[in-house]
Structures are given as C-alpha cells and as structure tokens.
Amino acid sequence: MPKVEINSVTCKACELCVSNCPKDVLALGSTSNPSGYHFAVVVNQDACIACKMCAVICPDGAIEIYK
C-alpha cells in the first residue's frame, strides 16, 4: 500500500500537489503550521497509486513517498 508523507512544517500550502494529484488523495488541512500555512494533508490514502506527481511538483521538497 503506497504511503504519502508530508512534512507539515516546511509545507507552504501552495496547493500544487493537491491540484496535480490524479486520485484526489491530498487536500489542504484546517490546522496551521508554525509559519501560519494550512499545510496539505492526506485525506484518501487508500486511493494513492504512488505516481509521485505531488512529490515532483512540490516546490519545498516536503513530500516523501513510500511503496
């Protein structure tokens, strides 16, 4: 089962991962990180196909993928 891990501290909530995920696995959360951004969270882990699209587009290198 693939797993997406998002670094909640370095995420800046730019939404690029959310908009580029083909399976709608990610969404912006409702809690803020120390910088005040509503960091992205995994909402539908089971649908993840480990395509790495979110990690490739992440400007902050905040996403790591396990398979």
Next chain:
Amino acid sequence: MEKIYSRTKGLQAPFTGGFCPGCFHGVISKSVAEVLEEMDLLDRAVCVIGVGCCCICSRYFDFDKMNAPHGRAPAVATGLKHGAPKDTVVFTYQGDGDLASIGIAEIMYAANRGENITIVFVNNSTYGMTGGQMAPTTLIGQKATTSPYGRNVAEHGYPMHMCEVLNQLGAPVFIERVSCDSPAGVLKAKKALQKGFQNQLDGKGFSFIELMSSCPTNWGMTPLESVAFMREHTLKEFEVKNFRDR
C-alpha cells in the same frame, strides 16, 4: 515498505524555505539538485548564483556555490571554469532580470565564446525580489509596478526571447526552453538540465536552459491562478521547444 521518493541530498535538510508559496524557483532549484545527485556530481559542481530571488538558493543548495555581482554570473563562471580543476562542473543559476537585463552583455559574450558552462535561466516575467517591476520578459499588457496600465509596445518595446536571441549565435551547442507548470514539464526540465550538464562533461560547450516560472506574489494571484495564467498567456508568448541540440 520502501521509500521511492525522498528529498534530494543536494538540498539542505528540511527547513522552511525563503521562496513564496507556489513559486517555481523551488521546483527548479530542487530539480537542479536532483539532477546533480542522479549524475553523481554533487562533489564537483559549483553553482554561480545571480542576484534576485535566485539568491535565496544559496540557502538551499548543499554543494559549492558563490554569488556573482548583478548580471555577471556568466563572467564569473567563465573565470571559475578556466581556473578550477578540469572535472569541475560550473553552472549559473539566474533569473530574467539578472540575465536578460543587467547581464545581457555577459551572457551574450559567454555564449558567443562558446564557454564550456551551463546556464540555468529562470524566467518569471518580472523582477521578483525588488517588488514586481517590469522586466525585459514581461508580456505585452501584463501589469507591473512600473507599468501599472500594462506593458505598452510603443513605450516599452516587446518581450525579449533569450533562447531566440542566443539561437542566432554560432557557438552554443544546446538551447532549450522548458516549462515547470506540471509534473510532466518538471520531468522534461530535468532531462534538459541533465543534457546541459552532460554536454559540459563531454566538453562540448555552451548549454542554455530557460525554465518558465510564475511569480504568484508579484503577479497578484494565488499559486493556482498563476499556473493558469502561465498556461494561457506566458507559454503562448514563450513557446516551449528545443532550439538547438548538437
């Protein structure tokens, strides 16, 4: 469970970076570091960083780098390439205000001499760090703090296409414009960067890679709006293609 994508060793350990949310500088600097790591060049690469938002990269990159005076990165890289040990990979990382405006003489002559260096040129159509002034690459009609009614051809001239300009010279061996607006574009950009560094290792000569970026902060948009604007307007003016590959 195996890790199939991790933060590259070419970037320093995770910390909250200096780029604005959604800025493609982050994607591009990460791609450069990933390509260097894949090619096993982290120990012998030197990045000459221009002035502007690209300066923030000096906090990110975990390999040798130096800052050049405004626009003079190709000249500094030329000296570095000639003076450093032969297997050193020297590349510049510059923005459009740095390369296409203040540094136009340096880039033209470095290209015309066919220096064996690689140029990573990030084009976001504005002067980002100084507050969104009009750059040579600003689109016609695009608003900036120094052109509040939009760029006007009669007054300000046309946007400058650096790939096309350099394509008139005889010496460069590789000129390509890529866009980072989607994961597919990022992967293509990484291939172009790899080709640029490989050319240098093979001793072929001057490689120039222009990477299209957005500037959500100074364009006054959200990151997703800026990507939509980029696809609708910027990429029509600046066509993504390979100009030369010898």
